[in-house]
Amino acid sequence: xxxxxxxxxxxxxxxxxxxxxxxxxxxxxxxxxxxxxxxxxxxxxxxxxxxxxxxxxxxxxxxxxxxxxxxxxxxxxxxxxxxxxxxxxxxxxxxxxxxxx
Ligand code: HEC
Numbered sequence: 392x393x394x395x396x397x398x399x400x401x402x403x404x405x406x407x408x409x410x411x412x413x414x415x416x417x418x419x420x421x422x423x424x425x426x427x428x429x430x431x432x433x434x435x436x437x438x439x440x441x442x443x444x445x446x447x448x449x450x451x452x453x454x455x456x457x458x459x460x461x462x463x464x465x466x467x468x469x470x471x472x473x474x475x476x477x478x479x480x481x482x483x484x485x486x487x488x489x490x491x492x
Contacts, residue, residue, distance in 0.1 A: 411455040411491050414476070415483025423477055424484060427469050445488035455491050458482055 430441030437443040466473040
């Protein structure tokens with residue numbers, strides 16, 4: 392009985408940590424991001440290493456759905472076709488900035 396409770400608790404905790412991109416691998420997302428020089432345009436826009444685009448006060452992404460939509464737009468701009476798994480991975484990686492729960 393105790394172990395069942397522990398299992399349920401750990402599953403719940405895992406779900407909270409992984410949300411909202413439960414199947415995403417942040418490391419794979421980072422690699423995709425770096426390999427495709429995703430920040431090259433963002434640097435032109437916000438300077439620095441480009442990451443400020445994700446935390447600027449007037450940022451355009453406010454929820455996970457908008458993030459995925461933006462990934463599609465930018466993926467196209469970067470000339471790459473993102474698979475659903477790529478979107479999950481990039482979402483998991485970029486959620487370090489957005490902190491969606
Ligand atoms: C051709 C230029 C270009 C490339 C390449 C590009 N982006 Fe973007 N990206 C932009 C611009 C411009 C904006 C800001 C749009 C705005 O402010 O309306 C943006 C915004 C974003 C945002 C939303 C930031 C916010 O305001 O919350 C995300 C997320 C993003 N890009 C992800 C990516 C990813 C991931 C890649 C690589 C697959 C990528 N971008 C490649 C031009 C680009």
